[in-house]
Amino acid sequence: MGTTASLAACAAPSALAVSPSGVPAFSEDMLSPEFWIRRAPSPDEVLLDANQVAAKRMRAFGPDGGLIDLKRIPDTLTRAQVAGWVKDAQQTPIQAVIDEQGRPVTAAMLEEPRQNTATEHIPEASTARHGLSVRRTTLRSLPSDRKFFAAENLRDYESLQAGILFPGEPVVIAHHSADQQWLFVMTTQGPAWVRRADVAEGSADAVFSYVAKAPGRVVTGDQVRTVSTPEAPGVSELELDMGVALPRADVAPGEPVNGASSYASWPVLLPVREQDGTLAFQSALLRRTADTAPGYLPMTRANILRQAFKFLGERYGWGHQFNARDCSGLTSEVYRSLGLFLPPNSGMQGKSAALNHRPFTAQDSHAERLRALAQAQVGDLIVVPGHVLMIIGHVNGEPYVIQDVPFAVFKDPATQQLRKTKLNQVSVTPLLPLYADDTTLYVDAMTSLVHVTRP
Structure with a gap:
């Protein structure tokens, strides 16, 4: 009886079809974490013990780990160093083309927040100060709340949005804006501007002692x-x-x-x-x-799946806009609840020295990529340029993923034409039919298969 029940639980869903939203090879069953947990091998097996998780967490702050160890920042900051950070913070992948009212962005519009950086007032040398964020607060590439977008139909991506700080996260304070309303800080994710009112300044000992406390x-x-x-x-x-x-x-x-x-x-x-x-x-x-x-959850396949599915249906939020998160925010927060710290962007998640990777180049054939995906495990990450997805299991031998994505592009089975479906939320989709652009499948655009849960 147990064997029959087990086989029934792992059987293919009752009907695979194109969903009303345009997702192919889909069944309503797939929107439950329990569907995938029943299919997972040894779902409650501990994949990494607490010591292994802690070791990976430390490596994330080491060379090429993708996160910055703020304790290594020197006590004295030079003008060149801080000015370089300010310049780095302004690098954003989203062009500022229109403002919130839909007006074309002019040089004068951008000059105002740039002037507010007050880089001419950075001293030749200054003492690094420290602080903790006191609430969920956005990081900005310039000291401004103004919103800019690449196009009218791309308002889900805001140009100056640079990430998020959660309550209790440490920062090194390096500078302040001309209007005194913003602090320029180095975070574990990199340099950015944050609202002064959202950071409390204290000694390095007080800040780092708090961060080091056991959960x-x-x-x-x-x-x-x-x-x-x-x-x-x-x-x-x-x-x-x-x-x-x-x-x-x-x-x-x-x-x-x-x-x-x-x-x-x-x-x-x-x-x-x-x-x-x-x-x-x-x-x-x-x-x-x-x-x-009472502490980080055990690193099991069942926990990975249950944690990921808690975000199902949440709206996509570039850089944690809309009180939500984006693709790399989804993957990093799932793993953070299990004690692993991942870099804040998909590119770094695909190459962090804290994780194990199977990299792909143009020399890897489609067949080689399919073979690697056939062996992919629950919780593995698929990285393509600008995006990251998480493997949740296989159905009929094909990998499925959970992803936080604005659009999904599939070939319509009826017309064989590409169909761009606006999902704009955390979604479950098959991987193999996904297109990265008008001609390239995600499988062929894949740059890394990340084996997060391997020692």
Whole structure:
């Protein structure tokens, strides 16, 4: 009976067809993580133990790992160094062609935020300062909230959006804007501008000691919030994304926290910004019913799938716009909840020295690529120029992926014409029929197959 049930669970879905949204070889069954967990080999097997995960986490901050070890930044910053960072931060893949009102972007429009960088006021030498982000806040390539886009039909990509900081992330403060409203910081992801009000400044010891604390609770849901506490607005209803790890607050059992008992919640410690901008710490509460864990989740195929599917249907958000995430945000936050830190962009995820890769070049044939994909495991990443997808399993021998994607291009089975389908969300699709452009399949555009869960 167990064998029959097992075979039934792993059978192909009842009907594969083109979905109403245009996804081929699709069945509604595929939108459940349990469908893929039942098909996965040894879904609860631990693929990497805690020590192996920690070692990979450290390698991500080492040479060619893709993340920056802020502790290695020297105490004294030179003008040339900071000016170089400011220039690097301005590199964006999205052209600024129109503004939020649809008007053509002029040189004068861009000159204003560039002037606000105040690079002429960077001193010859300055002392590096340190801080922690106190809320979910955007990183910007220029110190401005103005929005620019490449085209009217490309408003899902904002030109100055450079990423995100989650509560409790460290920064090195290197400079400030002319209007005093922005700080220029080095983050673990790279240089960027951040709202001054969203960073609390403290000593290097205070900042790095907080970051080094053992997780008390790890956010395992797509996003949770701290308990609403009007007595402590700085830690009230804070948005915490998947993978955010917070240390436990030292609160006696039953002791009230910000006007509420802690007995039915988890007390955690968060950074807050004092009125003068300095760093302090305050206890906050997470409901016990919120989707969190006492530490990073075990690295199993079942956990990878369940974590990824918690984002299913979430709108695509370039650089974490729209309170969401993009393709590399999806993959990095899934793995962050399991203790692995991935670089923030798809290109670096495809070559990080912290991960194992099977690279592909023009010399690799279509057949060789198919053979590699046939052996791909749950959680492996497919990297193509500008995009990353996660393998979730195989159906009838063909690989399927979960991906956060604005558009998917397939060949219509009826007309044999390419069909561009606007998904604009975290979606499940087959991999082999996907086109990277009008002529090239994703399979043939693939630059790396990343074996994340291999030691």
